[in-house]
Amino acid sequence: MFHPLRVSEVERLTDDAVAVTFAVPPELREAFRHTPGQHIALRRTAQGEEIRRTYSISAPAGADPVLRVGIRLVEGGEFSTYALKELAVGDTVDVMEPTGRFVLEPRAGHFAAVVGGSGITPVLSIAATLLAREPAARFCLIRSDRTVASTMFLEEVADLKDRYPDRFQLVTVVSREEQQAGLPSGRLDQERLTGLLPALLPVAEVDGWFLCGPLGLVVGADRALRGLGVPRGRIHQEIFHVDDGVAGTAATAAFATAAARAPAHSTLTATLDGRSGNWPVQEGESLLETVLRSRSDAPYACKGGVCGTCRAFLVSGEVRMDRNFALEPEETDAGYVLACQSHPATAEVELDFDR
Structure with missing residues (x-):
């Protein structure tokens, strides 16, 4: 169900990304109380056409829900262009109640995530909620971005590192520029992750893995983990971007097969x-x-x-x-x-x- 909500804040995160916060009135608090990792759909009408887009909630889950999402500009994207160039405090947007199964209910244990780009958004909510609610939990975040300047939620992640130094491990990789410290630049593919993950943490002892970002990163991380013996039930995935050129070929072939047999x-x-x-x-x-x-x-x-x-x-x-x-x-x-x-x-x- 959609509800019209007022925009209470628009914060510039990078040159091509913003964080948008919606004001949730008291009568809708229960409807918008989310589980860490869930997303919402936003709806607007432009030139007589309804446009819907899904964005993950970045804020920690709580009794008094904070509805904050990260939106990165997508080339040709109708809603993301509107969000970055036009959306302002005081505007009203139709917002669907939270949904999604890429979630972690806080519990004791060791958890880890491999994320790319805007894939940090749901994992930020997952990690922040987990560490705040469960003193016996640890979290390792391995994040990949193109450059430091393009990295979303830098301050929020740094705050987690400062607040939970003994329970939050952060590993950052940039693919398009050299770093003075940390891991060498380059993409996190299956081969690199297969060697990197065991050097960072005891892979077999991690209770849950959360993979989020572009299709290539998620597939590579999944294959690396499966190759390292991680059971399928411990791996959770959410895709943030699919290369239509690659996926479209497979979809076209699948549709042709289905149509022939329909x-x-x-x-x-x-x-x-x-x-x-x-x-x-x-x-x-x-x-x-x-x-x-x-x-x-x-x-x-x-x-x-x-x-x-x-x-x-x-x-x-x-x-x-x-x-x-x-x-x-x-x-x-x-x-x-x-x-x-x-x-x-x-x-x-x-x-x-x-x-």
Whole structure:
């Protein structure tokens, strides 16, 4: 559900990134109380077209929620351009209630994250909340950025290092400039991480790994960890950017295969907020698009298979997804799909958005 919220602060983080804070009125505090690591969707209408984008909450979780997100400028990005060049204190933006499963409920243990660029945003909330609430917890943050000047939330991360010197370990890498101290510059790929991680911390003793950032970084870190013997259940991922040139090729091939095997006529039954509907699926459209033709309240944000907002349970029938960068293997094994990427593979398909 979306709520109109007033912008209370716009802070310039770098030349191409801002932190935006929204004022949460008392009557909406419960609705916007988030688990560290969750995200919100922002909505605006420009030239008659609705634009939605998903941004992770950077602020620690608490009883009195602070709704602060980091927004980095994306080339050609309609919402990020608006946020950096036009959005001002006092403006009102439609904000969806927090969602997402890239989370960590504070508990004792040793945790670590490998992040790239704006991937720091949810991990900052995770680390800050964990260290504040759980004295028996430790956190190692390995972050990669292009340059020091492009690094988001520098002060907030430095504050964690000063506040928890014995429990917070920080390792920084920049890919496009040399540093006077720290690790040599260069990208954090699978090969480099395979050698680096065991030198930094006892990999096998880490209770949870959080990987967030561009697709290449997350995939490389996941493969490095799996190669080092880390069980899949301890690795949590969230993609912040997908190279459409690479992913688009795979998606096109997947769609062609699905289209070739799709039934000539399909019907979708979907349950949303306790109400069910039944609609014919038009040629080429995703199941989310089918629902949206009659139910504008269907949940979605990116429509790119990245945020997971449109996750639904497949009650019956079969579907084929073009791409999936949001659901964990355990979720797909349990029967969940991304409606924005799903196309019918049987004449009858039923989805439940409420599970």
